[in-house]
Amino acid sequence: MTSANRIRLLTVDYHAVLRDGIAAIIAPEPDMVLVGEATNGAEAVEAFHNLRPDVTLMDLQMPIKGGIETIEEIRAVAPAARIVVLTTYEGDALAVRALKAGACAYLLKSSLRKELLNTIRIVHAGRRYVPAEIAQEIAVHAAEEPLTSRELSILQRVAEGKANKMIAWELSLSEDTVKAHLRNIYSKLDVNDRVQAVTTALRRGIISL
Incomplete structure (x- = not known):
């Protein structure tokens, strides 16, 4: 050839x-x-x-x-x-x-x-x-509802070890709003807490560090 x-x-x-x-x-x-x-x-x-x-x-x-x-x-x-x-x-x-x-x-x-x-x-x-x-x-996972851009930005900050108060300050949100977003994230990822959410999101390539 x-x-x-x-x-x-x-x-x-x-x-x-x-x-x-x-x-x-x-x-x-x-x-x-x-x-x-x-x-x-x-x-x-x-x-x-x-x-x-x-x-x-x-x-x-x-x-x-x-x-x-x-x-x-x-x-x-x-x-x-x-x-x-x-x-x-x-x-x-x-x-x-x-x-x-x-x-x-x-x-x-x-x-x-x-x-x-x-x-x-x-x-x-x-x-x-x-x-x-x-x-x-x-x-x-094709039929699952994807995370919104706001949820992704919050989850990325959670993965970086930031507390809700800091996340709220950085994104100009209330802590209650951050907590509400986190509940939605847990539901979409079928997890129960922050650690599971971060672990699952990193494994699936939804976020990165």
Whole structure:
């Protein structure tokens, strides 16, 4: 296969070890070639514009500019861009955000050795891929009422260890209003207290620290 016919890949990840690992997996494949690497979202946007890869492998947690924002920015100027998210986060809410931003696939880094090459070929062929366990979580929570932006801002502050009084002051609310929002959050997440709410929201990727 000539180089012109190979799947041209761009890897975007802050960690050099991960980028090296991906390069090692791709190197023996006759139908693929790694054309570039980036360490953060800002570099990724520039590299994408310069290289125009067939498939971009994108981490979500990066400095300067995160993966979701980077996907949105790339897709805004290149709607047909094919992007595979590579992440350690199994949360259904984060997966949904990535897919809505324009990702074509959502792959856990723990399964790269087994699934990366097949996922690249699936996406290059114009199809989508989400691991069964994450697809199941998305389906389980699909009918649930999402947290509002106000509830998210309160829950994020709870996760940062702030008391109701401080949250109320920062958001120009009364403490009773904050408590009412927290009750709604507990109900939507099917939990009983602050600790459970934060733990569940972090696991599902609804908030991050």
